Amino acid sequence: MRPRSLLLAAVLVLAAGCSSTAPTTPEPEVVPQAAFPVSVEHEFGTTTVPAAPQRVVSAGYTEHDTLLALGVTPVAVTDWYGDHPYATWPWAKEKLGSATPTVLTASDGPDYEKIAAQRPDLILATNAGLDRAQYDRLSAIAPTVAQPKGSIAWFGPWDAQARLIGAAVGKADEANALVDGLKKRFADTAAAHPAFAGTPAIFLQAPFYDGHAIAYQAGLSTAFLTDLGFTVPADIDRFGRTGDVSQAHIPLENLGVLNAGKVLVWGTEDAAARAELEAQPVYRTLTPVQNGNLVFTDATLAGAIYFSSPLSLPYVLDHLVPQLDAALAGNPETKPAA
Template sequence: MDSITNAPLSRRAALGAGLAGAAALLAACGSSSSAGSGASGPATAAGSAGDTAWKPVSVKHAFGTTTVEKQPTRIVTVGVTEQDFVLALGVKPVGVTDWYGDQPYAMWPWARAANGDNKPKLLKTDDGFQFTEIAKLQPDLIIGTNSGMTSEDYGKLSKLAPTVPQASTKKGYFAPWYDMLATIGTSMGKSQEATALRSSIKAKFSTAAADHPKFKGTKAIFLQNAVSDGSLIAYPEGLGTEFLADLGFEVPSDIDKYVREGEQAYIPVEQIHVLNSAEVLIWATEKPSDLAALQKVPGFSNLDAVKSGRSVYTGGELSGAIYFSSPLSLPYVVDKLTPKLTKALA
């Protein structure tokens, strides 16, 4: 299983270790899942949102194909962000998995309205999937497109309910949000809603980009909030940077030589000057002490973006929204980040 390359480093390591274990499995209802050759592909649906009666839907994924025979009403999400996708498609999950942030029922501000007064079971992954607790919830669909589950995990979960894992064995976490949305929408029998939702989010970004022509072509780098093992951690083009591209920004290729395979760019503090390749720096700070710590990093105060006021500091909720990259968090990113970027480029 690969690591969570779109998450803060410490949380990525902690969650990766938590998912490595396995728990005992209770005997429970079977699912209509079949193990295949491991080929991955786009979701396919036999039904549509306009149907008055449920039609079985099938989803291809990393471990084969899952068929959902009956309309799901008790959905459990076992990955780190899928609750947002399920809520965005109009269903309140009965069980969700906590990632980080100590949010009530793992619901960040952007998801609370959709969740309403729902109180889902809060699952943990410190010692692997909580198979026993999941079984108690009597799920009729288990969604783990952002869970990094193994084939062994998939086999156990599939005995509880139809289970939809990640699309590819090569990317256990954080596939593009629109791909996860399509897969989850299909499994829920809401393909049309998923397509419409993607279009509305893309339109929101397009409008923001059009309203702020200074964004177009401007070089920007998104970074984590702290130095880790002597390196600053930045996100290269295509790794969790879709929000920047959709606003019109470009990620400079100068940081690519510091990229670890399948991960972020680890820039040694001694090479901090490479960040001058960007006109805007976006730091995923979560609290004031994060900025105070960055200001002590050698060379930080001499960065062009810092000296010219083009360094943006997110705060905890906005950084969380960027990391989640979900149908509910992305509109929040547009609303909260755009004013900061506008001010930086004024």
């Protein structure tokens, strides 16, 4: 999945819930110095972390979720989109507690000066889209861990990133347990919902863009569906673009190809997006639309799907699975008004 900021110019607004209790910062886990030094292999070689890091910078879009899940609070995080305080989405707020990390931006690559100002002893950039030159420049500041070896630069496999991050902060066992536990939860959920197995489903951005529907092809971007047992129909692959193996750009006149999906999951972020979909007559003719085999996310659920992190994926399971059940049964609330 390519960075969301390169796909849409959307700004999401989330109304934060109120709490009667003040947030607390969990006690950080102390990693014995005897566990160090550790060496981790990534796309640009091997990085050695000489001692338990105390000032960790999360230089990519989603690494801070994994750090927080492991009990490590970064001194700086990188904002992707959503305009959330400290670039931390609702599923991670409790883990952040009352910490106030510096917020970095990466729209034009790493903010080297601001990163250096944090005096980091470890820079995690597993989801920062680094090239060799950027990696070398960050490594001159502090030990830096880039994307997993052989991975795509942006949004490589979440599990490989989590294991790499865990190893770098001396918590390999905890990271492995975190990954294995989440994979088991997906498997258990799939087993508890046998109707998902083999059912074709298509995940799309919403609304339409430049006269096209944008659907995600089978791969990392749709693993949240296939790990639940769904399949992604290959019918949409013919609309993939050269150099973009994850997205199919389907012209509105060819929208009938979406009938290959029993369920359509639309990554909607506000009511206006759904209204724009329903304003297209060709959309209303689709079989899944007429039968109510639809899921419309809200902004937070869409963000959780796009993040695909050890903290966001449990949120996806909690909030998406009931909607998938309803969509398979035919949810009249998702049908366009007559």
